[in-house]
Amino acid sequence: DGWKRRHGVARYRIVGEAGSADFEEITKSREEFQKMLAEWDPEVFLNSDETAVFYRLAPNSTLATGPVKGTKRDKARMTVLLTANATGTVKEHPLVIGKKNLPMPF
Template sequence: MLATKAEEFAGKLNISNFKASSDWLEKFKFRQSISFKRVCGEEKSVDCQSADMILWKEKLPLLLQTYSPDDIYNADETGIFFRMLPDKTIEFKDVDSHGGKKNKERLTVMVCVNMSGKDKLPLLIIGKSANPRCFKHVKSKPT
């Protein structure tokens, strides 16, 4: 899309010898600090300018000043797709690379640590069943 637009602008500016090659595109992206990324996270789902958020931002430091960083904990959950294969690979040009359906079987893991980082609690793992098949021959789990 960038290359097409660049050639369109070159035509409008009467530049006849311009060709938006892949080499030009890579150098343009480098000069302009443009990169291809995957979109992830929910950062924009919170309204930081709401009255409640502004009030909370004012009250939170007052609440936290009475506690030691060793006594303030944060916990969050994440998914571990333990059977999903990577969707990108490096392969020779003449070799076909075919993928299959993505295996979305996962475990949910809760991580928790205190503000100072000194107390990292053991992971809490929530699986699909009490005894998942992937751990069939595992005698003890480290978490």
């Protein structure tokens, strides 16, 4: 223990497969991909991402004079999909997905 501490050595768990990646091939593929992308207009590339809004979630802290008992957390949420093109000139209206008490078939 003392030797490890003096020399900054620690036990680390080996995780993932990053050590087996061929970095030369990655660099080559990245350059080819960038050349291919250069042929396209950035206006046509769309990016979408989703996020969630937990609209009934109570705060997890409060101001009090003593400990406060917690309650079951309400996980009611709305999922929102946001979409825009690479240049930012096209921004679609957000797509909001919620949950209905009585789902109806199409």
